[in-house]
Amino acid sequence: MRDILVTLMVFGSLPFIFKRPWLGAIMWIWISVMNLHSQGWGFARTMPFAAIIACATVASMILSKDKHRLPPSPVTTIFILFGVWVGVTTIFAINGADNIPQLTKVYKILGMNLVVMMLIKTRKQVEALVWTVAVSLGFYGIKGGIFTIRSGGNEMVWGPAGTFIEGNNELALALVMVIPVIYYLFTISTRRWLRAGLIGAMLLCALSALGSYSRGAALAIGAMVVFFWLKSRHKVTLGVLFLAAAPLMLNFMPEKWFARIDTISQYETDGSAQGRINAWNMAYNLALDRPIVGGGFDIYDYAVFLRYAPIPDDVHAAHSLYFQVLGEHGFVGLLIYLALAWSAWRAGARIIRDTKPYPDLRWASDLATMLQVSMLGFGVGGAFLSLAYFDVPYYLMAAMVATSLIVAAEIKERKKHKAPAAAAAAAAAAAAAAAAVPAPAAARRHEGSR
Known part of the structure; x- marks a missing residue:
């Protein structure tokens, strides 16, 4: 069926x-x-x-x-540059043709994101994109939250098999990212039943993220909540909501969940953490040896670890999007990737700044703020996961670019109409002032001129 x-x-x-x-x-x-x-x-x-x-x-x-056409934006330019660069690094990759399947997969993701950028142009289309991301990830968040309640938090939540978010850690990070997006939809929704449903979805997504037992997600949630609160206009309401919801969720989780999270402070004795650090060292050493182009996509094998890793037989994926890009595409690739994230962040900052004088454009400011919160969650949680090519952050960047262009066009149009109106008002005021001059005074000035 x-x-x-x-x-x-x-x-x-x-x-x-x-x-x-x-x-x-x-x-x-x-x-x-x-x-x-x-x-x-x-x-x-x-x-x-x-x-x-x-x-x-x-x-x-x-x-x-x-x-x-592609939207004129620094985000678009740097995004294309990143796509070109991963192609260049594949040419010089350590394992040559073995990199082609992953390059093909990445180009499908990047190429279709360019298509999304070309097609999403209006507020209606931007919000359709946001709703689609929210429903697509929220489905698994609601499902996982219900599963966590049913199991009393004793069973780990996993994502759909064969996808980017198959693993518990990957699913948790995706849910951390989608919570701010759902909150934006809550702010623009007017129906009570829908607003109540969106609040429930946010709580279940958070509970599902906790139920994944992901330590990286726990850190990302903490960072995101603080930034979320700082950027919100409703600090008292959100503060009360966070203070009420957090204890309820944490008290619901079993003792083994706290034991799992507590290993963050004991990374020296945690095998998983040490394996990640070994992979990070491998990526860094490889980048030092090949600083321009890195090693290409296919670097997670014994031969590469034997040459660059402190513990050669402990072969792991990068488990960090930053070290992933560094090892695969060199320092140049990492610089381009960070520049892409920074340009998207700056686009959001400009939206927030430029819309302050216009109350009817508050939707754009709220959306940009929540997209920034989502980006922060991804940036923190992604430090512990190999998700450099996860497509959702790129779709949210496309939404940011489209929103920035909508705002710029709207403000430009208003200023264009405002200038003639201001000039006409000034001329009318001058004419009114001249007409108000008393006749005897005007006559005296006329005689004085003779």
Whole structure:
């Protein structure tokens, strides 16, 4: 039944995609983030739904009368530069052709994100993107939160198999990222039942993240809550909510959860932590040896660890998006990646600054703020996970770029109309002042001039 439902949804969307290409971008995000077909048990699990949607979207763009261009933004430029650079580093990769499958996968992600950037242009489309991300990840957060309640927190929450968020740590980080996005939707929603549902979704996502037993997610939640509170206009309300919800959730978790989290302070004796540190040292040493291009995607094998790792036979994935990019693409690649994150952050800061005089643009300021909170959560939690190519942060960057351009265009239009109006008002005031001059005084000035 699930397989049939997903198939009908995908193929049923194709006529709408050919009519409105931006719907293809939304469908792509839904199928690539939620991976609902992975929840089926039959033919849908292996159906190339993503490829079908991608082909339909690109074909629709080509056939459309509208011109679709990449948005002019530093984020777009640096994003393209990062894509070019991973191609360059693949040419000089240590294991050569073995890197091609991963390069193909990464280019699919980056390429379709460029398509998303070209198609998402209006507030309606931006909020459709945000809703899609929220529903796609929130589904697993709600499901995981209910599972945590049912198991009393004694069983670990995992993500959908065969996806970026399959692991408990990866799922937890994704849920940490989506909570601010859901909060934004809460701020723009007017129906009581929907607002209540969104509050419930946020609480269940947080509980699911705790139920994953992820130490990195625990750190990310802490950092995000502090920044969330500092950036909010409703500090008292949120402060009360956090103070009320946190003890309830923590008291619900069993003793073994606290024992797991407590190992953060005992990393010297924790095998998992030591394995990650060994992988970080490998990536750093490799980058020192090959500072420009790094080692390419395929560097997590015994031969590479034998050459660069302090403990050669302890082969691990990078377990840090920063060391992942450093080892795979060198110091240059890491610099480009950090510049991309910084440019997206600065775009949000400009939105917040520029919209202050305009109360009706508060939605853009609120969205930019929550996207920044989400980025912070990803930046902190991602320090312990190999998620440099996770697509959700790139989609949120696309939403940030689109919002910044919407705000810039709206403010420019208002200033353009305001200038003639101000000039006309000044001329009218001058004319009124001249007309108000008493006639005898005007006559005296006339005689004095003779």
